[in-house]
Amino acid sequence: MRSGGNTWTFGGSGLIAAGAFGMLQAPLAGTEGAAWFGVLTDVVYAAALLVLAIGLIREHSVVARRPLGVCAMAVLAFWPFATNAAAQFLATSERQDGSGWVVLGYISLAVQAGAGLIAATQVARAGVVPSPWRWAPLWVMGVAAFAWAVPQIVITALGPHDVQLYAGLFIAMSTLAFMAGTLGLGIMLLILAARRQDTSTEVFRSA
Numbered sequence: 001m002r003s004g005g006n007t008w009t010f011g012g013s014g015l016i017a018a019g020a021f022g023m024l025q026a027p028l029a030g031t032e033g034a035a036w037f038g039v040l041t042d043v044v045y046a047a048a049l050l051v052l053a054i055g056l057i058r059e060h061s062v063v064a065r066r067p068l069g070v071c072a073m074a075v076l077a078f079w080p081f082a083t084n085a086a087a088q089f090l091a092t093s094e095r096q097d098g099s100g101w102v103v104l105g106y107i108s109l110a111v112q113a114g115a116g117l118i119a120a121t122q123v124a125r126a127g128v129v130p131s132p133w134r135w136a137p138l139w140v141m142g143v144a145a146f147a148w149a150v151p152q153i154v155i156t157a158l159g160p161h162d163v164q165l166y167a168g169l170f171i172a173m174s175t176l177a178f179m180a181g182t183l184g185l186g187i188m189l190l191i192l193a194a195r196r197q198d199t200s201t202e203v204f205r206s207a
Contacts, residue, residue, distance in 0.1 A: 007051060007060040008196070012189030014048025019182030023175075042084070045182070046077035052189075053077075062123050069122030075115040083108050109148075116141055129192065136188055140181045147177040 018041050025037035053073035055061030063069025083104065090100045120137035123129060129136075151170045155163055 006193075007056045008062075008189040008193035010056075011048045011052035011062075012186040012193060014044050014051065015182045015186030015189065017186075018045035018048060019179055019186065022178060022182065026175075038084075042080040045080070048186075049073050049077040060128065062126065062128055063119070064126040064128055066122055066126065069119060069126065072115045072119035072122060075111065076119060079108070079111055079115070113141075113145075116144070133188055133192060136185060140177075140185060143180045144177040147173040 021037050021041040021044060025034050025041060028034035028037060050073070052062045053070045054065065058065050061070070063073065086104050090104065093100060116137075120141050123137050124134045127134065150173060151166075154166055154170075158166075
């Protein structure tokens, strides 16, 4: 049981660190420090997801090492690097009509939503994480969907000219979704890891 606690402790700590680095990146927007924090966030986030997907032992992988779940979490882990590479290419491309950025945005949205939904469903189905917390990734998906849908509705209803009036709200909702998927899940995993270790200690003592 101890390996399970360690798996979730490492993964949860990584998610919390990624959330913290991401929050530190925002005030530094436009500076070299922001770029470094961005890379650090992506690396730590990817490492955390891979640890949770694979587990230190099979029994403590949050998706029970099922291929579909592991692949979905791997896509989520490595996708930020793919989008960054694509963004670098577009930034140096001769085309300036902006169509490439639009296409990249839609592809990124589709990949992250699809992989996230598959991964969250696999976590729930694996049953390794105890109820009701095995449903937490799906809750986070719901928060992310809400944070994406509201700005689209507002833009459609008011038109692009009045969007700036609600920029603060949009940023807050995006931040909420990011924090739920990093700090929120990370703290939950640390608590569950501590409970697992306490349970295994009690079983060992009673034996």
